[in-house]
Amino acid sequence: MLNISELHHIDVQTGAVALAGEIRSAVHAALADGVQNVFFASxxxxxxxxxxxxxxxxxxxxxxxxxxxxxxxxxxxxxNLGPESLVVFTSVSGTTKEAIAALEYARAKGARTLTLVGTAETPLATLADVSFFNETADDTSSENFLLQTLFVALAIIDYRGESPDWDTTLAEIQLLPNALVEVKRSFEDRAAALAEEIKDEQNHIITSAGNTWFEAWYYGMCILEEMQWVWTRPVHASDFFHGTLELVEDNVSVLLLKGEDGGRALEDRVEAFVPRFSSKLRVIDSRDFELPGVSAETRALVAPVVLAAALERLSAHLEVVRDHPLTTRRYYKRVSY
Known part of the structure; x- marks a missing residue:
């Protein structure tokens, strides 16, 4: 595969999964000590x-x-933010100024703070009440943080005796580090072809629904816009038919990410509509990837992780065919704002 250390990707996601038990213990301790709500405020x-x-x-x-x-x-x-709150932050660098300011604000309100960081001994790691470190960078961070924040949610659900079951779900998630590299491998040829196909296109509508909507939003804004300077229009699949559909005509690119939860019905609707008016519907479906040993219920939970793994391959090829490194920026961390 292009520009990738497979062992490194496995190591990072193995590290992410290995923290599940510690994250569970920390969340359970906070709830046992009186926490009544949770904020995710990255x-x-x-x-x-x-x-x-x-x-x-x-x-x-x-x-x-x-x-x-x-x-x-x-x-x-x-x-709702106060002494009975747990506030969760994620950060690759651990130095994001807005996150540091929000963490300090939360602490001033008496809230407890939990951070998930990709860089050790940074402000977000040292200022938090509890911090978990797993070394990660841009090419591995999506899967890493999707998994770790999922563990926070599952720990709350577990503490309260709600569904899904922690032990069963975690046993299946532990299969993911190796499986995600196989996802990348199976998508490699298509990623190369798709990158070549869209390399000169400067405008895309990107859409999804359910829990994979956030991956579409993220990929459009943080990869295509920030890292490739390509204009995107992220729109939820349910909102697609309340305005955005009027932009669809021949040669308008629509990138559709499909997951495996209830949002899939909304994604199916977009998939049925767009080809009637545009020849440029591109669909990436988490169901197309094998996850041996993972049940349908857990597959639905981790569909964003699977799509993130596949899209990393598209990013790797885009930076080559567009001659635009993913690290190139005009303004981000280069000028004051």
């Missing part, structure tokens, strides 16, 4: 990676969960 692209976990809690648990943007939390506040 800044920037990693915030999207916690939203499948938020959605899981919203749909499977009665435990209150909030997901404000870090910077806006400071400006607007939230009456």
């Amino acid at each position: 800044a920037g692209g990693v915030a999207f990676l916690s939203l499948p976990a938020v959605k899981l809690l919203q749909e499977r648990s009665t435990f209150p969960v909030y997901a404000p943007r870090a910077a806006e939390l400071i400006e607007n506040g939230n009456v």
Whole structure:
């Protein structure tokens, strides 16, 4: 495969999964000590990676969960944030200024803080009440944080005796590190062909639903826009038919990510509509990838992780065929703003 260390990817995701038990213990301890709600308050692209976990809690648990943007939390506040809150932050660098400010704000409100970081001995690691470190970078961070925030949600569900069952689900998730590299391998040829196909296209509609919607949103904003300077229009599949459909005509590119939860019916609707008016519907479906030993219920939970693994291959090929390294920026961390 192009520009990848397979062993490194396996090692990072093995490290992510290995923290599941410690994350569970920390979350259980917080709930036993009186925590009554949870906030996921990261800044920037990693915030999207916690939203499948938020959605899981919203749909499977009665435990209150909030997901404000870090910077806006400071400006607007939230009456639910206080000593009975657990606030979760994720960060690759551990130095994101908006996240640090939000963490300090949460601590000032008496909340407990838990951080998941990809770089040790950084402010987000040292300032938190509890911090978990697994070394990760841009090419491995999506799967890493999708998994770790999922563990936070599953730990809450486990503590409260709700579904899905922790032991069964975790046993299956432990199969993922090796399986995700096989996902990448099986997608490699298609990733190369798709990168070549879209390399000169500067505008895309990208859509999905269910828990994979957040991966579509993330990939459009944080990869195609930030790392490739390609304009995207991320739109939820249910909203697609309330405005965005009028933009569809021949040669309009629509990237559709399909998952395996209830949102799939909404994705099917987009898939049926677009080819009637555009020849450029591109579908990436998590069901197309084999995950040996993983049940249908767990597959639905980890579909965002699977799509993130596949899309990393598309990114690797895009930077080559577009002669635009993924690390190239005009403004991000280059000018003050």
